[in-house]
Amino acid sequence: MKLEINRIHSYYGKSHVLEGVSLEVNPGELVTLLGRNGAGKTTTLRSIAGIVRPAEGSIVFDGEELIGKEVFEIARRGVSLVPEHRGIFGLLSVEENLAIAVRASSRWSLSDVYEMFPRLYERRKNGGNALSGGEQQMLAIARALVNDPKLLLLDEPTEGLAPVIVDEIVRILGKIREAGVSVLLVEQNLAVCEKLADRHYVIEQGQVVYSGTGEQFRQEQAVKDRYLAV
Numbered sequence: 001m002k003l004e005i006n007r008i009h010s011y012y013g014k015s016h017v018l019e020g021v022s023l024e025v026n027p028g029e030l031v032t033l034l035g036r037n038g039a040g041k042t043t044t045l046r047s048i049a050g051i052v053r054p055a056e057g058s059i060v061f062d063g064e065e066l067i068g069k070e071v072f073e074i075a076r077r078g079v080s081l082v083p084e085h086r087g088i089f090g091l092l093s094v095e096e097n098l099a100i101a102v103r104a105s106s107r108w109s110l111s112d113v114y115e116m117f118p119r120l121y122e123r124r125k126n127g128g129n130a131l132s133g134g135e136q137q138m139l140a141i142a143r144a145l146v147n148d149p150k151l152l153l154l155d156e157p158t159e160g161l162a163p164v165i166v167d168e169i170v171r172i173l174g175k176i177r178e179a180g181v182s183v184l185l186v187e188q189n190l191a192v193c194e195k196l197a198d199r200h201y202v203i204e205q206g207q208v209v210y211s212g213t214g215e216q217f218r219q220e221q222a223v224k225d226r227y228l229a230v
């Protein structure tokens with residue numbers, strides 16, 4: 001299902017963080033949102049999910065305006081946000097974290113996600129707090145999947161993870177894309193982005209400054225140097 005963001009402006013108090021962001025995610029596309037720290041990537045995801053309410057602009061998903069809807073109403077329409085700090089319940093076990101998220105009609109059952117993440121199956125009785133960073137990230141993604149997302153919003157899923165775990169997350173995201181879920185991915189790891197994405201957007205100070213296909217972006221050294229180099 002298609003997401004169309006048109007010229008949104010979002011604020012924290014008086015601080016004007018998004019200054020007319022427009023972007024699209026077509027059905028089944030995996031699109032990345034890149035940019036330096038503080039550029040407004042997380043705020044864009046939070047605006048889509050309804051956690052931040054844009055003061056202007058529109059966010060249309062599957063033909064319906066999302067701005068003004070409550071977080072749970074947006075979630076019910078199939079938009080799932082996996083936040084940067086993962087938001088899993090530390091005192092619940094892996095299995096309990098999944099069980100409370102599962103939607104009866106979901107195309108991913110508990111056993112499907114255990115098959116996708118064998119590590120979570122092994123750890124299913126462990127508390128959320130007892131998981132490694134990579135396992136927590138896997139659980140956060142698995143929890144979104146059992147809720148049957150149509151649009152998955154991922155905020156820096158590989159941040160701070162060891163290279164072998166990053167590869168595992170890349171493999172999972174590839175599978176999610178193959179399953180036809182639309183994905184908007186915020187990610188600092190360019191290699192991860194380039195492996196997975198159909199298209200890319202770069203934002204800087206709350207504005208989209210570049211958009212291009214995966215193939216175009218690979219050649220855009222100047223864009224990478226200007227907006228993404230640290």
Ligand code: ATP
Pocket residue numbers: 012015017035036037038039040041042043044
């Ligand atoms: P990062 O990679 O650091 O998360 P980002 O591109 O996701 O960067 P945002 O988190 O969207 O950036 O932040 C955009 C701007 O909004 C930054 O200047 C940040 O300091 C500010 N900001 C973020 N959250 C809040 C908040 N809750 N209250 C006030 N200002 C905030």
